Amino acid sequence: MAINTKENKAAGGSFITTGTVLSLLALLALASVPSVVSSPYTLHLMILLFLSTIMGQSWNLIGGYTGQYSVGHAAYFGAGAYTTMILLQHFQIAPWYGALAGMGVALVVGLVVGSICFRLRGPYFVLASIAVAEILRLSAMNLKEITNGAEGILATDLPPFSIGGTVITDFSTKVPFYYIGLGLVVLTVVVTVAVQHSKLGYYFQAIREDQDAAHSLGINLSLYKNLALGLSAVLTSLAGSFYAIYVGFVDPPTVLGLDISVQIVLICIIGGIGTIYGPVVGSLVLVPLSEGLRSNLIASAIFETGIVSESSPVGNFLKENLAHAHALIYGILVVVVILFMPDGVLGFAKKLVSKRKGGRA
């Protein structure tokens, strides 16, 4: 059973699995969403969902597959976001070129981080990755001539995107952002799948499982760790660039802060680490949950079902406190997932399914 799926997957293309078919169908459905749904709010939530998936998927390469738990990915996110915005505002360079430049900057940052941090293992690596991101944040704060310091950079309107004179879009609606986001999700997924089905994927996972054993099997540790980090950094910077042009504003705490780094890790851990669907599932849990709590949608949903009346004391309490408590609920969720679903929601669901099927491993 296990061998079969493995064989099919590894054959990569010669066999069309149900998984690929389903993924393509899902992609098709997602691609047609903007023509069916016109609510900008829904599209906006979808874009946030994409952004979260891109971030999670990118981290997954280094954290999930290679086992190097960077808690400093804000560095690459911020590198992409800042590079794009600085080039756009100071030099009027279109954001797509800015994003490319951002990838370059992130790669350089990644290599610097790699040269410092990959000598370190376990908790030391985690702390070093945080330190580098913090240095970047503080530098962005202090290098006022370039980054505008704490005031941040506010984008003027985006130049319209045109190919050969014909304007494709002028970014006046959410639709182009939706497709850019979807495109980036596809890109990160394709990169991850390609990695998984190549020598790189095997080597990354070997490093995650046991560095010394991997080393003895002919794996050049620093080369492959840097490759994984470089790839991850470049993709994360794309997420940062996308964020910057979508929101139109960057400042040090929102794109380089420690909570961005933590959020990126959470997406993967909650979904399930080291799997392609993990970051997707993690985003599907986190984005709607935090939006629902934040905007009191969950409270009103509870009222609508009639379990609790809005005017009752309990209802009043919920209405007053549920929005306040969303960070608290977030924290509880993290604790519950770690304690009871150490392989993430996805891993937990798999376990449940296999149990129901009668405990087949």
Add this chain to the structure above:
Amino acid sequence: MAILEIKHVSKFFGGLAANSDVSFEVAQGSIMGLIGPNGAGKTTLFNCITGYYPPSRGDVIFKGNRMNGLQPDRVCKLGMARTWQKVRPLAKMTVLDNVMVGALCRTSSLKAAREIAMEQLHVVRMEHKAGFLAGGLPIGERKKLEMARVLATTPELLLLDEVMGGLNQAESEEIINLILDIKKRGVTQMVIEHDMKAIMRISDRIVVLTSGEKLTEGTPEEVVTNQQVIDAYLGESHT
């Protein structure tokens, strides 16, 4: 002809000598046994040979090339591979994937690597376990998996660190046959083992280490009758 020459190798940790001035040669295609009481510096010597520690003094010469200071991955690529005293399966990968990681040392094609891996799994008779997670195997199969994995790197010299440790009679027997099998294929082997009977059976020559130094070297018969060796082992109240 010697495939491996150990020349005056010493290794110090702080002021402590884990190995001092060890020299011997391993002939192409032979099995060299490495024995000695606990703490004699056998594993340290393995680590010095395979690049985990650079020797403090002396040279390790493999196929005529000086290996000192080469990283373990380079050492592996040059044709020298090792197993670990405490097995190190890549727990969350399947048995097949484990062996493929070894095979990928020689090829970049997954297809080729899979073929090599299946071949090696056949050698250790574990094809039926190919799809299982390595972390879930019992100890005997973990040891065999580790052998298959290093074999997949197609080594010319194989260093086996207590591959029979913790195994029962039948399992040990299987490993012994495996080692002899590997020898037939022309792979040179160096074996650390505590099980005296086994080491006497398989080794062509044996090096004895005590407290980091080479005590003696010779054929199994020579070693077993050497008074110094007997004293050294009795001194350790015989394990």
Add this chain to the structure above:
Amino acid sequence: MLVFSQSLISGLLIGGVYALIGIGLTIIFGVMRIINFAHGDIMMIGMYLTYNLFTLAGIDPFVSVAITIPIMFLFGALLQKVFINRVLNALPQNQILLTIGLGLIMSNTMMLIFTSDYQILTTSYSSSSFRLFHISISQPLAISFVITAGITALLYWFFMKTDTGQAIRATAQDRDAAQLMGINVKRMSIIAFGLGSSLAGTAGALISPTYYIFPQIGSTFTLKAFVITVLGGMGSILGATLGGILIGVAESMGAVYISSGWKDVVVFVLFLLVLVFKPSGLLGKSRA
């Protein structure tokens, strides 16, 4: 010269409080090999405790330390027993995230109870100072420095002379070996986490008269605690003491001679340099 000695002295005094935070973290890390991301939040709880004892019961912060220490010890022990003990063998990233989650729960619970307002604890001596060769020395900071020194000495005695202290040290050195020797490792972990928490809480209490309190204050101190412990060598109490004072002085000097904006960068660069060139820390023994 006056500027130099003034900033040296204030750095030293603040460094004393940092040292306490660092020692707490280093004990937890030493015994459990877990990086406690909730450390600053535990400190924050200590601050709220002190604040409420002062405003509601009128107990002076330096006196209430005697109450804060046992309460925070129990709190930490409870955290360990209920949550952390369950993930001792889990993946390191899961351990980190668990403590992050616990930190979120702590800070947001405090926010629901006390709102997110800044609370200021004003004692009669909050802004008093005395002069020593023209250098002004903050009275409350000087008192807390003395208390810190006392606590550190007491800890030293505990770890060196008592059976429990030695058992904890044995656990820190080699968990498995300690277990084989018949040490109740789980219990030692609970004690260690309790100790670490009570030290963080005490640091919070000691800094309260000269500082302010709000639910999200923890994260600044968590990061600082990491830097201090790594600098001193994870698991080394003496190292953490030294690290705390070093960071206090580095911040103070950095603010004067580089700029207040860049002083935190100085601290992190120092941190990375130590990680790269002496990962065992200034006083730590090298890792096996």
Add this chain to the structure above:
Amino acid sequence: MKKRFVALGLALLMAAPVAAFGASVKIGVINSITGPEAPIGENLTNGIKMAQEDLKKKGVNVDLVWEDDTGKPQIAMSAMEKLATRDNVAGVVGPYTSACSNAVAKLAQRYKVPVLIPAAAKEEITRQGYMWVFRMNAPADVYASVLIDAALTAGKPKTIAFIYENTDFGTSTSQSAKAYAQKKGIAIVADESYSKGSPDYRSTLTKIKAKKPDLVFMVSYVADAILLMRQAHEIGLKPQAFLGGGAGFTTVQFAKEKQISNYVLSSTQWTEDVSWPGAHDFGKRYKAKFGKEPTYHAACAYESMMIMAETAAKNAGNREKTRAGLKAGKWNGIMGEVKFADYAGFTNQNNHQMLVEQIQNGVYETVYPKKWATRKLIYPFPGFK
């Protein structure tokens, strides 16, 4: 599908006039309810809650849709998207921070929803020509100029030192303060930024003390103000005047620390003792209801909600008409005279008169400009007690 949506929107628009005066009007509120900005956000929340009650008394039922932006611009965008397209509010009051306001301003323009920003200081927000974006408070440059003007009318300071938090508000306020000081011929002798929340400013203050400045200009948003003054006291810093820009220096907690806060000058959008109609009464009722003193954020948010809700109710929730109503209207309430004007590059900016207050015996007294002053400005700083 699209058509149906448009039709639905039209139907809602047509339905709106029926639900006119006396019935309720739907207004969105975006505020930092959680996250790092929550301590100040809470003041805005309270101000708005008071406004809701007062509106009810006036016969305007406001249905408030509360949105938390957690201090993050992308979340503020979510909130605005939701309010504009899902909840179909007539107008929005908020957000609190400049970063969030900026993000929301763009969307306000896109969805044609009137947004009234109560207390965000960044100048650029109303400098982009957005016709749908209004601002109640005076922007960052005024915080600085009014303080320096006050000092200049009272004495002849020659030098000034700056110490400010390295946030958007801190840097932009001190930036304009520096420019204004130079224009007025005051030499800048120190320029120090700090990250908020650090427990020790003594060394920075010692460095400043060595420069012997006539004025010390501080920008602090939070309780750092108390720390700065405590430590200034400790090391014996004694300029001609301490100037405090921003919220940290205008809290009651700060004033209560008499020993260190006496005679500090601070700029503010609002004071309780100012003779603007209803200001004093607002302060009294606020204290009774929430058990603490109102900050200027609360007053700004209160007045913003009053104006937005009344205008929206008058125009039956029609966004375009509400916008026109805001643009054309003129009010005189607890924030003094309010009018959203276009001047000096600003669009829809209330040219608000900021006040300078001085703490005298633990009480804030309005001391500048003369027109609104209740006490005489004490200058130079007589020293700590």
